[in-house]
Amino acid sequence: MAFFEGQNMTGGYGGADIITSCNIDVNKGEIVAILGPNGAGKSTAMKAMLGLLNLKNGVVKIDGKDISNLSPQDRVKEGISFVPQTRNVFTGLTVRENLEMGAFLRNEKIDKVIKEIYDLFPILEEKKSQLVGELSGGQRQQVALGRALMIKPSVLMLDEPTAGVSPIVMDELFDHILKVKQTNVAILMVEQNAKQALSISDRGYVLVTGENKFSGTGEELLNDPEVRRSFLGA
Amino acid sequence: MDFLNALILLLNYIVVPALSYGSQLALGAIFVTLIYGILRFANFATGDMMSFGTMFAVLLTWYFQSLGISLGVLPTALLTIPFAIIMMILYMLTIDKFVFSYYRIKKSPPVQLAMVSIGVMFVTQAIVRIIIGPFDRRFFDGERFIIKANEFKEMTGLNEGLSIKSTQVLTIIITIIVVSILFWFLNKTKTGKSMRAYSDNEDLALLSGIDPKRVVMITWMIAGILATIGGVLYGLDKSFKPFTYFNNMLPIFAAAIVGGIGNPFGAFLGGYVIAFSEIFLTYAYKKFFTYVLPESMEPDSLIQLLSTDYKFAVSFSILVIVLLFRPSGIFKGKVL
Numbered sequence: 001m002a003f004f005e006g007q008n009m010t011g012g013y014g015g016a017d018i019i020t021s022c023n024i025d026v027n028k029g030e031i032v033a034i035l036g037p038n039g040a041g042k043s044t045a046m047k048a049m050l051g052l053l054n055l056k057n058g059v060v061k062i063d064g065k066d067i068s069n070l071s072p073q074d075r076v077k078e079g080i081s082f083v084p085q086t087r088n089v090f091t092g093l094t095v096r097e098n099l100e101m102g103a104f105l106r107n108e109k110i111d112k113v114i115k116e117i118y119d120l121f122p123i124l125e126e127k128k129s130q131l132v133g134e135l136s137g138g139q140r141q142q143v144a145l146g147r148a149l150m151i152k153p154s155v156l157m158l159d160e161p162t163a164g165v166s167p168i169v170m171d172e173l174f175d176h177i178l179k180v181k182q183t184n185v186a187i188l189m190v191e192q193n194a195k196q197a198l199s200i201s202d203r204g205y206v207l208v209t210g211e212n213k214f215s216g217t218g219e220e221l222l223n224d225p226e227v228r229r230s231f232l233g234a
Numbered sequence: 235m236d237f238l239n240a241l242i243l244l245l246n247y248i249v250v251p252a253l254s255y256g257s258q259l260a261l262g263a264i265f266v267t268l269i270y271g272i273l274r275f276a277n278f279a280t281g282d283m284m285s286f287g288t289m290f291a292v293l294l295t296w297y298f299q300s301l302g303i304s305l306g307v308l309p310t311a312l313l314t315i316p317f318a319i320i321m322m323i324l325y326m327l328t329i330d331k332f333v334f335s336y337y338r339i340k341k342s343p344p345v346q347l348a349m350v351s352i353g354v355m356f357v358t359q360a361i362v363r364i365i366i367g368p369f370d371r372r373f374f375d376g377e378r379f380i381i382k383a384n385e386f387k388e389m390t391g392l393n394e395g396l397s398i399k400s401t402q403v404l405t406i407i408i409t410i411i412v413v414s415i416l417f418w419f420l421n422k423t424k425t426g427k428s429m430r431a432y433s434d435n436e437d438l439a440l441l442s443g444i445d446p447k448r449v450v451m452i453t454w455m456i457a458g459i460l461a462t463i464g465g466v467l468y469g470l471d472k473s474f475k476p477f478t479y480f481n482n483m484l485p486i487f488a489a490a491i492v493g494g495i496g497n498p499f500g501a502f503l504g505g506y507v508i509a510f511s512e513i514f515l516t517y518a519y520k521k522f523f524t525y526v527l528p529e530s531m532e533p534d535s536l537i538q539l540l541s542t543d544y545k546f547a548v549s550f551s552i553l554v555i556v557l558l559f560r561p562s563g564i565f566k567g568k569v570l
Contacts, residue, residue: 072440072441073440073441073443076441076442076443077443082441084437084438084441087435087437087438088438089435089438090430090431090434090435090438090439091434091435092430092433092434093427093430093431093434097427097430097431100424100427101427101428101431101439101442101444102442104424104428104442104443104444105442105443147438147442151443
């Protein structure tokens with residue numbers, strides 16, 4: 001049994017079901033990518049696991065504990081952290097304040113955790129008193145990652161972390177995500193840049209019209225002729 | 235030519251009054267901007283909420299006076315401010331619970347909430363008029379002047395007197411203290427930062443575990459403090475008349491918008507921008523030019539750009555100009 005898993009998830013935003021019988025799981029120290037064409041329900045599957053939409057069917061478990069009925073805020077307390085695709089930083093706050101807000105639920109001294117985040121993303125220490133709204137796209141993504149890591153999550157979910165950043169920044173971000181993986185966090189990410197995402201992922205799921213179509217290790221998926229033809233475009 | 239007398243004249247009739255009037259506007263403008271930044275609507279009940287809080291200060295001042303309690307040279311009303319603040323906050327939280335929270339939970343558009351606040355405005359106005367009436371009330375006691383005009387003339391031997399009212403000095407000092415505490419709170423405390431975070435990005439604030447109910451409650455509490463103190467200071471300096479408070483809403487909104495709505499520091503400075511503009515444009519400069527220009531060039535007319543009756547036109551014009559050319563306010567900087 002995996003550390004964090006969504007089993008048999010079915011649901012949508014009120015109208016038709018966007019995901020049907022979708023299964024996703026991730027273990028600690030593992031990066032799992034959710035891939036698929038536009039409208040396949042990738043983000044929806046992730047949001048279902050975060051509790052942002054009501055499931056008609058299926059359960060979400062962390063460490064064997066059923067959290068299907070918890071609100072997103074309560075899931076944060078269970079150690080699940082989420083980085084949205086857009087508006088994922090407080091632009092009017094400084095870098096340090098962003099990190100402090102990430103640790104809002106922690107009552108102990110957070111200086112030590114902030115130090116750890118600075119070690120992971122050295123640029124943030126340099127810019128700690130600057131408003132996040134004045135940072136570049138890549139730096140903002142680091143702030144967003146840092147904010148999410150402040151609760152010391154056991155699961156980190158990333159919704160298209162590389163959307164809208166340049167290829168160079170994208171490589172840099174993937175490096176950062178690999179560093180986060182080494183801290184024994186379970187990482188689940190939705191990605192458009194499938195090839196690059198699979199190259200750093202341990203496993204991947206390909207969703208099509210809300211259902212699991214393929215799954216396997218990054219390498220298997222990259223080499224699967226059917227996946228390549230229908231989806232990777234090569 | 236007599237520059238010193240001209241300078242004293244300007245100090246006496248423009249700078250000192252504008253500083254105290256500006257402070258009163260600043261407190262109201264920060265109130266508007268906080269509600270706008272966090273609850274996301276323009277609160278048209280601002281002026282009347284200020285008169286509601288002031289009403290309690292007036293009533294309690296009369297009560298304290300009847301008991302023989304006073305602060306000596308300082309106005310008794312200062313003693314009543316904490317009690318008036320408590321009543322104001324209770325009123326705001328009640329209104330929020332029974333009126334605003336319904337629309338907030340429904341996620342109504344800001345325009346709808348602004349309309350609702352107009353309803354709250356009428357109700358508040360009615361309550362104030364039922365309790366204390368629409369008349370002009372003076373509740374100042376204690377020492378009126380710190381420096382009287384003729385004392386100043388005797389001291390310095392100048393023709394022009396400088397009079398400084400105790401209420402003007404009190405207004406400026408109390409405003410500086412209140413605003414400093416507020417900025418310290420917003421920038422240095424965890425709760426203050428969480429309010430700024432909520433104002434900046436509500437969804438992410440929720441994902442970070444910030445409790446929206448608590449943020450809303452604290453916002454109203456701060457609003458209650460600002461509204462009551464601003465209202466009492468204005469009432470002490472001039473007089474308490476509910477209709478005047480309603481009228482003050484225009485310069486207060488102008489100040490908040492000039493400063494960039496949602497930006498408390500901008501609102502604070504905006505208060506002074508509006509106050510100085512109003513007084514600069516409506517002051518009659520005849521005497522000033524008599525001092526400054528040689529005798530042959532002395533003006534015959536009053537040299538007044540606008541009659542004081544038009545002082546609201548000044549705030550309104552500033553409002554329109556700012557909205558046309560710098561809709562995000564004239565001060566750059568962080569929101570909330």
